[in-house]
Amino acid sequence: MATVVADMSVSLDGFIAGPGDRIDEIFAWFSSGDTEVPLPEKTVMPAFSTDEASAAELRNTIESLGAVVTGRRTFDLAGGWSGHHPMGAPAWIVTHNPPDGWEDTKINFVTDGVESAIEQAREAAGDGVVGVAGASIVRQGLNAGVLDAVRLSVAPVLLGDGIRFFNDLENAPVALKPPRVVEGEQVTHLYYEVA
Amino acid sequence: MSATVLDMSISIDGFISGPNVGPDNGLGDGGPRLHEWVLSGEPSGPTGVPPFIASGVNRKVADELMSTGAVVAGRRTFEWAGGWGGDHHDGVPIFIYSRHQPGIDISDWPLVTYTDSVETAMSEAKKAAGEKNVMVHGAAVTQLALAAGVLDELELHVVPVLFGQGRRLFDGLDPEQIELERTRILEGEGGVTHMHYRVQH
Numbered sequence: 001m002a003t004v005v006a007d008m009s010v011s012l013d014g015f016i017a018g019p020g021d022r023i024d025e026i027f028a029w030f031s032s033g034d035t036e037v038p039l040p041e042k043t044v045m046p047a048f049s050t051d052e053a054s055a056a057e058l059r060n061t062i063e064s065l066g067a068v069v070t071g072r073r074t075f076d077l078a079g080g081w082s083g084h085h086p087m088g089a090p091a092w093i094v095t096h097n098p099p100d101g102w103e104d105t106k107i108n109f110v111t112d113g114v115e116s117a118i119e120q121a122r123e124a125a126g127d128g129v130v131g132v133a134g135a136s137i138v139r140q141g142l143n144a145g146v147l148d149a150v151r152l153s154v155a156p157v158l159l160g161d162g163i164r165f166f167n168d169l170e171n172a173p174v175a176l177k178p179p180r181v182v183e184g185e186q187v188t189h190l191y192y193e194v195a
Numbered sequence: 196m197s198a199t200v201l202d203m204s205i206s207i208d209g210f211i212s213g214p215n216v217g218p219d220n221g222l223g224d225g226g227p228r229l230h231e232w233v234l235s236g237e238p239s240g241p242t243g244v245p246p247f248i249a250s251g252v253n254r255k256v257a258d259e260l261m262s263t264g265a266v267v268a269g270r271r272t273f274e275w276a277g278g279w280g281g282d283h284h285d286g287v288p289i290f291i292y293s294r295h296q297p298g299i300d301i302s303d304w305p306l307v308t309y310t311d312s313v314e315t316a317m318s319e320a321k322k323a324a325g326e327k328n329v330m331v332h333g334a335a336v337t338q339l340a341l342a343a344g345v346l347d348e349l350e351l352h353v354v355p356v357l358f359g360q361g362r363r364l365f366d367g368l369d370p371e372q373i374e375l376e377r378t379r380i381l382e383g384e385g386g387v388t389h390m391h392y393r394v395q396h
Contacts (some may be wrong), residue, residue, distance in 0.1 A: 012351075013209065017369070018372065150207070154390075155251060155376060157377065162370075166209075169358075169359030169360070173206075173358050173359065174357040176356060178386025181388060
């Protein structure tokens with residue numbers, strides 16, 4: 001059975017991107033240290049270079065990841081990762097209008113909603129992790145009750161505005177279990193299983 | 196050196212109270228969940244507030260907060276809490292930020308001062324606290340103090356629950372990033388995470 005995990009870097013005030021989709025501060029921890037974590041596939045992204053504790057978290061994430069689910073906006077902003085999701089797993093993109101030209105990649109498009117995308121990703125992931133990212137996708141996953149855990153990598157910054165990670169939850173309050181806490185150099189990783 | 200330290204319990208999604216907040220429901224629906232980490236057992240005494248937990252990490256954090264030398268809060272926080280009976284802890288001075296006259300009778304409470312300036316509230320509280328820190332409480336005060344650059348540190352108690360709605364701690368801040376330095380993480384009992392930050396002025 002796969003584990004479905006919402007996994008996002010956030011500012012302390014809960015934004016996954018600042019004004020103008022700015023992500024420099026939130027993702028600063030990917031390049032803030034000396035411990036390299038190579039990416040599993042050749043992509044346009046360089047290897048991670050972070051502190052030791054965060055590097056261990058990233059290695060775990062990469063090794064356990066079986067599939068990725070995210071939204072069309074994230075996909076477009078990333079230029080489709082040139083066909084290879086940086087974490088090396090096949091990706092399912094929730095969209096109304098699948099684009100052409102991605103047939104020979106590990107990118108899949110799903111037009112019948114988040115739950116369906118997560119179900120398809122689950123099958124592909126085996127006993128691994130289905131990583132769910134993107135504010136809208138995570139919200140829909142939480143509302144549908146199909147998330148097993150939430151991992152936040154909290155950056156030491158207040159952004160004041162942007163895209164909030166958690167918004168418009170329907171089935172709140174959602175109780176979570178006590179977190180596993182990993183202290184990076186400045187980033188704090190909090191891993192909560194849904195109770 | 197005295198520091199002004201925001202002390203707030205929040206849900207993972209950043210709420211300090213649940214929905215339907217009002218004078219008789221100051222923490223909103225479900226809001227008391229956010230404060231369970233510091234309280235133990237049944238309500239007791241004249242205030243109806245349960246006693247603090249007796250030991251552990253959470254007690255240590257609570258003791259630090261109760262060793263502050265002054266308190267700054269917003270009018271709503273203060274008045275909905277019944278003004279803490281005029282004494283938050285140990286008879287330390289209390290400075291209330293408000294643009295209006297007091298909505299409750301404070302004439303018998305010599306520790307309490309109302310001011311319409313957050314900067315004044317914070318600087319007077321620092322003076323009164325001497326070498327001790329100042330405890331800061333409330334969302335409105337937080338937002339104004341951050342904007343004015345007079346908040347020195349944050350001590351957030353992050354409780355493992357998603358509220359989905361209610362009042363957010365960080366709302367209406369200027370879209371101007373504020374850099375922080377994380378100075379301490381403590382894993383409390385029951386899954387609360389005490390996260391301490393210093394504001395980079």
